[in-house]
Amino acid sequence: MHRELKDHGLTVLAVNIGEKKGPVLEWVQEKKPSFTVLVDEGGAVTQAYRVVATPTVFLIGPDGKIAGKAIGPKKWDSEAGKAALRALAAR
Numbered sequence: 001m002h003r004e005l006k007d008h009g010l011t012v013l014a015v016n017i018g019e020k021k022g023p024v025l026e027w028v029q030e031k032k033p034s035f036t037v038l039v040d041e042g043g044a045v046t047q048a049y050r051v052v053a054t055p056t057v058f059l060i061g062p063d064g065k066i067a068g069k070a071i072g073p074k075k076w077d078s079e080a081g082k083a084a085l086r087a088l089a090a091r
Contacts, residue, residue, distance in 0.1 A: 001076045001085060002035045009062070009089035015040050017054065059084075062091050 002012040012035035016024045021039045028037050040046050049058065052071070059068035067088055075081050 001082070002033075005082075005085055005089055006034065008086060010085055012036070013038060015045055017046050017051070018043065059088055061088060067091075 002010060006012075014033070014035055014037045016037060016039050018041065019039065020041060024037060024039050038045075045051075049056075055071075055073060057070040057074065057076075058066055059070075061067040068084075076085065
């Protein structure tokens with residue numbers, strides 16, 4: 001979804017929870033994702049955002065405020081998912 005919508009304002013930040021930076025960096029170098037991958041080794045971000053399950057997706061509007069939250073797998077590449085992401089990116 002990031003590759004498809006990045007030119008429309010969509011930014012994706014993936015937060016790896018609880019792993020050391022080294023293995024995450026190796027994965028990033030191997031897979032070369034189009035989005036930024038952050039590491040929350042100590043769990044501070046996980047606690048601050050009250051993440052209780054993975055995946056947890058936060059939709060942040062252009063104003064920097066949380067516009068939505070989804071827990072568990074979702075079909076972001078479905079027409080409804082794409083429409084929601086396009087609408088948020090267009091704000």
